[in-house]
Amino acid sequence: xxPKDLATTAKNTWCPGCGNFSILSAMRSVLAELDGEGYPIExxxxxxxxxxxxxxxxxxxxxxxYSIHGRTLPVxxxxxxxxxxxxxxxxxxxxxxxxxxxxxxxxAAKRNIDLTLILHDNRVYGLTTGQYTPTSPQxxxxxxxxxxxxxxxxxxxxxxxxxxxxxxxxxxxxxxxQLQKLFKEAILHRGFSFVDVLxxxxxxxxxxxxxxxxxxxxxxxxxxxxxxxQKIIRSWNYDRSEVPxxxxxxxxxxxxxxxxxxxxxxxxxxxxxxxxxxLLENFI
Amino acid sequence: xxxxxxxxGGIAGDGINEAGITVSRLFSRLGYHIYMYYDYPSLIRGxxxxxxxxxxxxxxxxxxxxxxxxxxxxxxxxxxxxxxxKDRSFVIYDADKVxxxxxxxKGCGLTITQILKEAAAPAVMKNTCIIGGYCKVVGxxxxxxxxxxxxxxxxxxxxNLLVARQGYDQATEFCHIDSHLEKQDQKPLPIITGNxxxxxxxxxxxxxxxxxxxxxxxxxxxxxxxxxxxxxxLKVIHPESEIAVMLMAQGFAYAGFKAAVGTSGGGxxxxxxxxxxxxxAEMPVVVVMAQRTGPSTGLPTYTAQGDLHFxxxxxxxxxxxxxxxxxxxxxxxxxxxxxxxMAWKFQVPSFVLTDKIVSESQYSFDIDNxxxxxxxxxxxxxxxxxxxxxxxxxxxxIYTETGVSPLVFPPQKGQxxxxxxxxxxxxxxxxxDPQITRETSDKRQRKGQFMAADxxxxxxxxxxxxxxxxxxxxxxxxxxxxxxxxxxKLGLRVIQVLVLSPFPERKLKDALQGVERLLAVxxxxxxxxxxxxxxxxxxxxxxxxxxxYDGRPFSVEDLLAQLGRALA
Numbered sequence: 001x002x003p004k005d006l007a008t009t010a011k012n013t014w015c016p017g018c019g020n021f022s023i024l025s026a027m028r029s030v031l032a033e034l035d036g037e038g039y040p041i042e043x044x045x046x047x048x049x050x051x052x053x054x055x056x057x058x059x060x061x062x063x064x065x066y067s068i069h070g071r072t073l074p075v076x077x078x079x080x081x082x083x084x085x086x087x088x089x090x091x092x093x094x095x096x097x098x099x100x101x102x103x104x105x106x107x108a109a110k111r112n113i114d115l116t117l118i119l120h121d122n123r124v125y126g127l128t129t130g131q132y133t134p135t136s137p138q139x140x141x142x143x144x145x146x147x148x149x150x151x152x153x154x155x156x157x158x159x160x161x162x163x164x165x166x167x168x169x170x171x172x173x174x175x176x177x178q179l180q181k182l183f184k185e186a187i188l189h190r191g192f193s194f195v196d197v198l199x200x201x202x203x204x205x206x207x208x209x210x211x212x213x214x215x216x217x218x219x220x221x222x223x224x225x226x227x228x229x230q231k232i233i234r235s236w237n238y239d240r241s242e243v244p245x246x247x248x249x250x251x252x253x254x255x256x257x258x259x260x261x262x263x264x265x266x267x268x269x270x271x272x273x274x275x276x277x278x279l280l281e282n283f284i
Numbered sequence: 285x286x287x288x289x290x291x292x293g294g295i296a297g298d299g300i301n302e303a304g305i306t307v308s309r310l311f312s313r314l315g316y317h318i319y320m321y322y323d324y325p326s327l328i329r330g331x332x333x334x335x336x337x338x339x340x341x342x343x344x345x346x347x348x349x350x351x352x353x354x355x356x357x358x359x360x361x362x363x364x365x366x367x368x369x370k371d372r373s374f375v376i377y378d379a380d381k382v383x384x385x386x387x388x389x390k391g392c393g394l395t396i397t398q399i400l401k402e403a404a405a406p407a408v409m410k411n412t413c414i415i416g417g418y419c420k421v422v423g424x425x426x427x428x429x430x431x432x433x434x435x436x437x438x439x440x441x442x443x444n445l446l447v448a449r450q451g452y453d454q455a456t457e458f459c460h461i462d463s464h465l466e467k468q469d470q471k472p473l474p475i476i477t478g479n480x481x482x483x484x485x486x487x488x489x490x491x492x493x494x495x496x497x498x499x500x501x502x503x504x505x506x507x508x509x510x511x512x513x514x515x516x517x518l519k520v521i522h523p524e525s526e527i528a529v530m531l532m533a534q535g536f537a538y539a540g541f542k543a544a545v546g547t548s549g550g551g552x553x554x555x556x557x558x559x560x561x562x563x564x565a566e567m568p569v570v571v572v573m574a575q576r577t578g579p580s581t582g583l584p585t586y587t588a589q590g591d592l593h594f595x596x597x598x599x600x601x602x603x604x605x606x607x608x609x610x611x612x613x614x615x616x617x618x619x620x621x622x623x624x625x626m627a628w629k630f631q632v633p634s635f636v637l638t639d640k641i642v643s644e645s646q647y648s649f650d651i652d653n654x655x656x657x658x659x660x661x662x663x664x665x666x667x668x669x670x671x672x673x674x675x676x677x678x679x680x681x682i683y684t685e686t687g688v689s690p691l692v693f694p695p696q697k698g699q700x701x702x703x704x705x706x707x708x709x710x711x712x713x714x715x716x717d718p719q720i721t722r723e724t725s726d727k728r729q730r731k732g733q734f735m736a737a738d739x740x741x742x743x744x745x746x747x748x749x750x751x752x753x754x755x756x757x758x759x760x761x762x763x764x765x766x767x768x769x770x771x772x773k774l775g776l777r778v779i780q781v782l783v784l785s786p787f788p789e790r791k792l793k794d795a796l797q798g799v800e801r802l803l804a805v806x807x808x809x810x811x812x813x814x815x816x817x818x819x820x821x822x823x824x825x826x827x828x829x830x831x832x833y834d835g836r837p838f839s840v841e842d843l844l845a846q847l848g849r850a851l852a
Contacts, residue, residue: 010713042695050705057702058714063694065538066704066714067531068561074528078535078543081519082493086539086694107524266517269490276484279512280651283474284312
């Protein structure tokens with residue numbers, strides 16, 4: 001399968017230079033590749049929230065559920081539980097998953113459900129034209145905080161690590177080969193995979209210069225070590241930009257999954273009738 | 285006398301609900317119909333709990349204030365409830381805890397503390413002991429109680445039997461139940477709550493998943509599904525919030541699983557965002573919405589019918605929905621089954637709107653008498669949704685005459701299934717085109733019209749009592765039970781509106797033929813059904829609205845008294 005086969009006729013409305021193009025391109029390539037490796041494209045379901053990131057599902061000719069703001073994960077969780085053979089991939093924004101839907105993110109990690117979440121982390125609300133998000137640095141001047149924010153950002157990777165996510169990585173939209181590698185690993189990982197993508201918003205938070213200067217790829221780290229992952233993850237807290245920003249896979253372990261705990265059996269309607277009658281005997 | 289009422293009272297933790305169910309089962313084994321109202325405050329230990337078990341030769345769905353026997357596990361029960369006693373009523377009580385003025389009331393005390401101590405039985409067995417005594421008091425054979433205990437208290441059975449027998453032997457016979465109630469030869473019926481009936485109705489219709497966050501009075505649906513669901517292959521999830529609940533239900537629907545959710549008003553507030561998504565994305569979902577007294581936290585364990593207009597209008601934008609308000613357990617079973625199928629047939633949100641009374645009261649439940657799910661409606665009640673025929677390219681939202689687009693579920697080789705919360709074209713891709721915006725709106729409204737036409741075959745409005753009477757009571761939900769009994773006594777007609785959306789205007793107007801005076805009976809302060817009926821030109825004067833909004837249901841006497849004043 002050619003990645004171009006995964007395009008749709010929908011007109012792309014992202015700004016020229018938007019980091020989302022890299023995510024789209026990397027994901028198309030990975031899904032086309034996986035299709036030839038025993039993971040047929042019809043078994044993939046994409047779920048998105050609301051925001052610039054979410055338009056990605058309109059641009060991919062793949063099964064999708066374009067959900068509402070912050071609510072990718074509950075939808076995806078149920079799809080996976082209903083049919084464990086599906087590969088369910090969530091696209092979410094930093095406002096989407098870290099503000100409006102933070103509880104769902106923590107619970108998805110806590111359950112270690114077999115889903116992949118790609119966080120389009122542009123650290124600004126783009127579609128609502130420039131407000132601070134949970135990963136904007138302190139002092140960020142946005143439309144809702146003209147004097148600068150008075151709160152520190154969240155480190156989503158640290159949160160994911162302590163919440164129980166079993167695959168944690170960070171990419172950058174200027175490194176499309178690394179994105180492809182991380183996306184593929186995350187999708188193939190069995191458990192909750194979280195990929196933070198430093199996605200540049202050219203219109204409201206253009207960090208290309210800063211990211212180009214400070215990002216580096218972590219090499220030779222022991223991804224099975226919680227302590228080592230925590231150290232790497234804590235080395236940049238999204239607040240200061242004058243420190244190196246690690247990229248790559250930081251953590252991957254094998255752990256029991258929520259989606260393994262449900263019955264597969266489905267009785268037909270007449271079996272249901274007789275079981276109901278038997279059950280009612282208990283209430284006489 | 286055609287009915288017999290027993291009130292059992294004590295503190296939370298005394299097992300008052302369970303004791304009431306045990307008494308209900310005794311009467312059920314004797315062939316009577318029962319109805320049990322359970323009254324409890326919102327706490328775990330202490331406070332005053334009571335159950336009123338009413339037995340009758342006829343089907344009943346309401347309690348009476350006056351009682352024949354009072355079973356008192358503490359002094360507060362006697363103080364609160366002796367005013368309910370009739371001239372020939374009897375009190376059985378824990379003589380170690382309760383003082384009874386025997387110049388005023390007939391009764392017998394059991395030395396329960398001593399009995400339990402001698403038997404080395406835990407304090408929780410005091411209700412078994414007093415029920416032993418109760419059986420003697422009302423002339424129920426020991427063998428009947430033994431049978432109930434053997435079946436329902438297998439844990440520490442011997443000890444339970446021992447303390448029950450001690451209670452039985454110590455009590456004095458006050459009456460023989462046969463002298464109160466005409467002997468019945470009806471087979472013993474299961475005793476279940478409305479919530480359990482809802483669960484069974486949903487399961488019968490092919491439920492695949494149940495998702496809920498606990499909230500009184502809906503929680504017992506979740507408890508039931510979690511306990512019994514696995515044997516029906518159900519996937520039961522209790523997630524982080526009602527927001528997640530509503531979204532999960534739609535993930536299940538997308539994957540082809542029939543899903544239901546349950547909550548009460550506060551939880552439903554959180555679900556409305558997802559409800560609107562279901563409207564736009566055309567995702568079938570059943571919402572069991574069990575009303576309690578509001579606004580806000582209100583009275584968590586008491587009843588109300590205050591959320592009708594909330595449910596009718598919840599969610600931004602315009603989309604059709606199915607709403608049914610069953611009035612007892614049998615209707616709850618039948619209509620829950622129908623509600624799930626309506627959701628899938630028309631790809632709409634579908635509500636089973638109950639209140640604390642329908643949800644948590646115990647009813648004699650005759651599954652063979654719970655509406656016709658076997659005859660003409662069988663196909664309706666168990667049908668598969670409209671499925672894609674596999675021809676050409678699949679379009680999730682293809683325009684059709686009925687507005688209903690065929691469904692298919694992933695994986696489908698060579699096809700793409702797209703669902704969208706935005707305004708979207710037929711293939712499910714976002715569009716802001718004005719023509720598509722109008723067409724998709726029309727599509728949704730067409731589904732509502734087709735659903736209304738389909739409902740013509742169902743008994744969406746029921747008429748009881750004197751069908752020729754020129755005076756009628758208009759009711760919905762749990763007030764059906766009290767209205768039916770009051771109407772029989774006063775020779776009135778009762779019109780019960782079961783389906784509230786799409787509103788059965790024509791059927792209601794047919795039911796109103798010949799009515800000169802219409803009184804609405806509702807458990808809210810503003811007359812919500814009356815307001816809805818007024819929209820269809822059916823006017824009910826303020827003085828003809830019998831409204832109760834103290835959290836408690838109408839008793840039969842209560843309603844009779846209020847109707848007496850209104851009709852005087």
